[in-house]
Amino acid sequence: MxxxxxxxxxxxxxxxxxxxxxxxxxxxxxxxxxQSLVPMLAFRLVRPTVLIDLKPVEELSYLRVDDDGAxxxxxxxPHRGLESIxxxxxxxxxxxxxxxxRWVGHAxxxxxxxxAGSLAHADPSAEWCLMCVLLDADLxxxxxxxxRVVPAREFFxxxxxxxxxxxxxxxxxxxxxxxxxxxxxxVARRHGxxxxxxxxxxxxxxxxxxxxxxxxxxxxxxxxxxxxxxxxAGLTGHPLDQEAIREAAxxxxxxxxxxxxxxxxxxxxxxxxxxxxxxxxxxARERARKDGGDG
Amino acid sequence: xDESLEQLIALRxxxxxxxxxxxxxxxxxxxxxxxxxLTGTHVGCEHGICxxxxxxxxxxxxRSCLLLAVQVEDCEIETVEGLAGPDGEPNALQRAxxxxxxxxxxxxxxxxxxxxxxxxxxxGSMTEEEVTDLLASNVCRCTGYxxxxxxxxxxxxxxx
Ligand SMILES: Cc1cc2nc3c(=O)[nH]c(=O)nc-3n(C[C@H](O)[C@H](O)[C@H](O)COP(=O)(O)OP(=O)(O)OC[C@H]3O[C@@H](n4cnc5c(N)ncnc54)[C@H](O)[C@@H]3O)c2cc1C
Ligand code: FES
Ligand code: FES
Numbered sequence: 001m002x003x004x005x006x007x008x009x010x011x012x013x014x015x016x017x018x019x020x021x022x023x024x025x026x027x028x029x030x031x032x033x034x035q036s037l038v039p040m041l042a043f044r045l046v047r048p049t050v051l052i053d054l055k056p057v058e059e060l061s062y063l064r065v066d067d068d069g070a071x072x073x074x075x076x077x078p079h080r081g082l083e084s085i086x087x088x089x090x091x092x093x094x095x096x097x098x099x100x101x102r103w104v105g106h107a108x109x110x111x112x113x114x115x116a117g118s119l120a121h122a123d124p125s126a127e128w129c130l131m132c133v134l135l136d137a138d139l140x141x142x143x144x145x146x147x148r149v150v151p152a153r154e155f156f157x158x159x160x161x162x163x164x165x166x167x168x169x170x171x172x173x174x175x176x177x178x179x180x181x182x183x184x185x186x187v188a189r190r191h192g193x194x195x196x197x198x199x200x201x202x203x204x205x206x207x208x209x210x211x212x213x214x215x216x217x218x219x220x221x222x223x224x225x226x227x228x229x230x231x232x233a234g235l236t237g238h239p240l241d242q243e244a245i246r247e248a249a250x251x252x253x254x255x256x257x258x259x260x261x262x263x264x265x266x267x268x269x270x271x272x273x274x275x276x277x278x279x280x281x282x283x284a285r286e287r288a289r290k291d292g293g294d295g
Numbered sequence: 296x297d298e299s300l301e302q303l304i305a306l307r308x309x310x311x312x313x314x315x316x317x318x319x320x321x322x323x324x325x326x327x328x329x330x331x332x333l334t335g336t337h338v339g340c341e342h343g344i345c346x347x348x349x350x351x352x353x354x355x356x357x358r359s360c361l362l363l364a365v366q367v368e369d370c371e372i373e374t375v376e377g378l379a380g381p382d383g384e385p386n387a388l389q390r391a392x393x394x395x396x397x398x399x400x401x402x403x404x405x406x407x408x409x410x411x412x413x414x415x416x417x418x419g420s421m422t423e424e425e426v427t428d429l430l431a432s433n434v435c436r437c438t439g440y441x442x443x444x445x446x447x448x449x450x451x452x453x454x455x
Contacts, residue, residue: 001341008319039342106432111355
């Protein structure tokens, strides 16, 4: 249960980190909050020869809003930075983020763990991975040849697997704003554990209660967080009544084949997901009614 | 172990500066216990699940088994040994643990104390619901949690 030996370096800027990664080769790893990497070291699931500590790169911890209302999240923003996001930002279309943050482990985990560390770790149950897929976030990735932008839906490639090359790092993510009709539901075996399943939704609802656009993202039930495209299309253009919600939840989960996990069967997790989608859609609909029908 | 990987680092623990020579792979919990002899910080699972190793770093409760000592150079580290007053007088939280019988075997106690201490200082006041949510972070295999909840809630009440 002790990490294997490695050499330790500090990076002082994103460019410095990437240069060090390139120099150290495939066996190097970035260290952000360490809340996933250190347990993996302890279990000897990874054996990097070099760890490059990002902590000194303080300028990568920030939250900024652009003219479109989108939130730019610096890679090293700790989970708790999003948990305690300013009311001003919540009102401007980011209410789901602090709600999601509270599901990430426990307070001590949220004090150290970082936003981009979670994305790079790419657990399909992780809240930030789910949020990025739901919101169609764009991730800015820096490599030795410069930076590129990767849409969240193309970033996650498989269980704990991403589009990142060995010498690339995430520097920031852009999360578009939503209307008030959003919700996240999840169930974990114990408080603070990774979710058995999670469902997040973002709806555009007009004044007449008609759904003008729907996004439904599912976490923990496939190798990567995924969108339920067929169910999204099915909701669009129709009144958001209970029947439509039930149908969308059934459609969203019909073809899921989750693996058994934490002592529960795959079938249980699929049925659980259906209930979570139903609840999330109902909550989002209530929020649309309460907080304005403009979506 | 390649000795060339060992590093000299300075750590500030409970207001005292220590210099230790450690390999980068050594966790903060191990440095506290083995290098500094501060065995009040307990180690249960060594992978972030139980919270027995919780200490305060720069004001925030963190798992010391998930931190490398080299990561916390220049940070202000507090362990359970630093809670009591200079005369050994227990602080308000420790007294509340005593009065509420919030420990049985005591293995989890330092972790719960540091977890709650950081939250009390940072947030000032917490509702019972928030206390329950906070304490779910750590594992106690003896008490059933009720007494620990009562102790922290008592401190919250005393502060109101
Ligand atoms: C008890 C416990 C409970 C938890 N519960 C949850 C939970 O419910 N939900 C959840 O989402 N997470 C949970 N986590 C994980 C936690 O959120 C981690 O903080 C997160 O997964 C990783 O972030 P980190 O900053 O700690 O990254 P690290 O552990 O430092 O790194 C993780 C991986 O990402 C890479 N990396 C880090 N930063 C970058 C970057 N900028 N660019 C490229 N690669 C990078 C590292 O090289 C490493 O491979 C839990 C952890 C623990 C210990
Ligand atoms: S010993 Fe650190 S969390 Fe269990
Ligand atoms: S008192 Fe024994 S583990 Fe908590």
